[in-house]
Amino acid sequence: MKKNIAVLASLLIAFAMSGCKKYTDITPRGSQIVETAQDYYELVSYPNRAYLISNFQYLVDDMWLKESNFIGMTPNINTVHFSFDESVDRVSMIPSSNFYDRAYLYINRWNTIISSVDASKGDENIKALAKAEAKALRAFDHFLLVNVYAKAYNPATAATDGGVCIMDKYDLEAQPTKSTVAQVYEFIQKDIDEAIPYLQAQPVDPYHPSLAFAWALKAKIHLFKREIAQAKAACEKSLSYNNQTFDLVKYTTTQGGPTVTPIIAPNNPEVLSYQYIQGYNETNFGFTWLISPELRALFGNNDARFNMFFNTTNASFLDIGSNAAYYNVAYTRFFYPTVGLKTTEVYLMQAECLARENDLAGAMAVVNTLREKRILSGTIKLPIPATRKETMEIIINERRKEMVLGFNRFFDLKRLNTEPEYAKTIVRTYPLVNKTVPQKTYTLLPNSRLYVIPFPLNILKKNPNLTLNTDEKLPF
Template identity: 60%
Template sequence: MKSKFTYILSLVLLLLSTACEKYLDIVPKGEEIIENADQFYNMVSFPNRAYPINNFQYLVDDQYLKESNVIGLPATNINVLNFTFNESINRPNIMTSSSLYNQAYKYILRWNTIISLVDDSKGEVSVKQLAKAEARVLRAFDHFVILNTFAKHYDPAKASTQGGICIMDEYNLEAKPVKSTVAEVYAFIEKDLDESIPFLQTNPENPYHPSLAYAYALKAKVHLFKKEFEKAKAAAKASLALKSDIYDLVAYTAAGGPAKVNVPVTSNPEILNLVYMTGYNELNFGYSYIISPELRTLFGANDARFNLFFNTTNATWLDMAAGTAWWNIKYTAFFYPTVGMKTTEVQLMLAECEARGGNLTEAIRLMNEIRVKRITNTAEATLAVPATIKETMDLLIQERRKELLFGFNRFWDLRRFNTEPDYAKTIVRVFPLVNKTVPQVTYTLKPDSKLYTIPFAQDVLKLNPGLTLNTDEAMPW
């Protein structure tokens, strides 16, 4: 009889769970004997991890919908509800499931399998340490994603009492998870990162294994979200010291852009962790990624980030007269990171820390390093140093909107900046812009709107009756 440390596992385990108690009913499908450290290490590399953004895609000022995809559709359609900032609907009544929530917890199951079992496998101690460290970084990321979508943004005065999410920290079929506070989840994430960093590699064998630069980048983001700016600054610097590539879109424009030079996923040097919104064919369906008239205007006439990748002239996919634009580049022609982190995000985080600390010259220098590789007009590319922190931060927020398209970033940025009076924004959407057969309405999304916290869906609430909502909405039964 094999020892209890010979594990019959399956990579199809990831099909099992949604979250908390939901993922505890494990029924392996197909068998693979996992009994040595190298196999556990190989399990860390899991291509095609996807983090759908459909729960909040239109709760931002950067994305837009064609008018025919709103007019005449019921308010209970989640895209219509979010696009019109409708707070009258009790969202738990219509959210039967959340693919983002469910998939992130499935991934956590995989990481917990590695973390809990690798030490008792055969093989080198160093390989076990590396496998466990990498899995912890990925577990930290997944908890961070869930927390910053399904709980309120971190508030140091309230975090110890604010409802968070379930922490899943071990491979235990008998676990009875309970919801932790926001503070407890952040402490867990920080512990995973801090305990992993000493064992990580600078250059892992493939981009699905987290690097040391990525771990520091995620650490910087965690501290930034907690407004611990000095810690965020130190972590961002540590990440950039290891990897700071900025792909030169100005030179790429001169070379003919994606029509002449393909930049597939393996060729984009900015990528720090390779994950997707939808899968390998990231952004392949451009009509699903339409930017708002406001964001289109922010780019200006000489920004390669717009001129290379967006199109304004397909009447099937957008309302051309509305002033919107759609992503028009196949993932095989240019791979653009969305939900994953990249080097320019780290540089912008560092710039934000410098700006908040009053070092405006350095903040602008860091932004200009990115802009000179994005703006084809040399004079326009270099920003002058403003007189105040507020003016510098306003420029930085605009730069983040243009550099960190789609994915989580604008939604999370609105949540965190809305906690600060200087940067809080009431989004105003006048709609429709083109159709004259229905009345034009002004919709507003206030900084303190409950819509910024996504409720737990019905499938999870049914399977974990002790899980309470983090919004003031009613349970669906």
């Protein structure tokens, strides 16, 4: 039967969806391939889910571009985003999107399970569990899509802001139209709330969503909606199931680090869900994706997250003198999660909720507990700031250092930019090393249209019902 499940899984992967208009080209095989509730439950486990962020990774203050990949290059989506160029209509520069295709392909997988498992043979409890896990993962994928292709959730405008297509069933004839941001979030919340009562604290493997993961996702949804009390309560529930933090200080000082004691996926106890940017080999992409001089300076000189994992001296991958850095530890030595949820993000969400409720002492207690596992020397416990804004700045910066290289900084900038108190104008001076071209200053305003990524061109052509969420023009 595992062979049959593998056949279905390979079919789901092989047939890329065709946008919102028609997102699958296969017919459910039902009992011909997957016969029992257990089979559907096993189908939930997908060890190599990946979300390539190459359409938008440079729209943040944490990422950097080697100068030879910018100077003299024909304009492309990377150079346009890195230079914050709003004069370009980007649609033709995004002919397709691995991120978009994979997210909806995974949603198609979850919909297959949700719509078919009840008719299968087997234990009713297993059916309920399989359906709940698929709903939790469907919520996760819709959350990613709406935060890339739409404006950040703003209570004042979410009901009218264009969102993404909601895929809630397996239907070959489905031709859904785009929902609003508010409708997408309502759907996501419904999925996660319906899933939680049936999930397990300890699933059979880490690729099945746990209760700790589901409550963490629920916390993130509420936080992004600025529903602070609900977000804080969900953080507490998640941490009641898994509150482990991997001690990088001890790992560095007494255990020899990754060269002596490898920590590979799925053996990192603070990781709540294993998804990747590109695959199981994950942060090896960091050899060519650089973190910015600003983020490097934010780490300082005594942070295990930087000292253990990043390199600043290899001229093959970075410009010496730019103060950029790249991740330099093979995935076979240490798995550093980038896009999946982990306990440390839950702690930082909890700290943010406390700060927003003006419990500054409580917020800093959470932050300092994390720093004890991250900072090697010097000032480990930070004092309590005088204001909420200062406290929030510390928490936001800890999020930048703890959740590097994935899409989390992009999401954070978008959501925080909806609040004047926390909005940031990014200013980038470039190049820093090359002296043959004029140095320029590039600016990304909090309300820039660049923060909303256009739907990929191939999808727009296939589905005329899908309209852009920006004011950019279609090239057809």
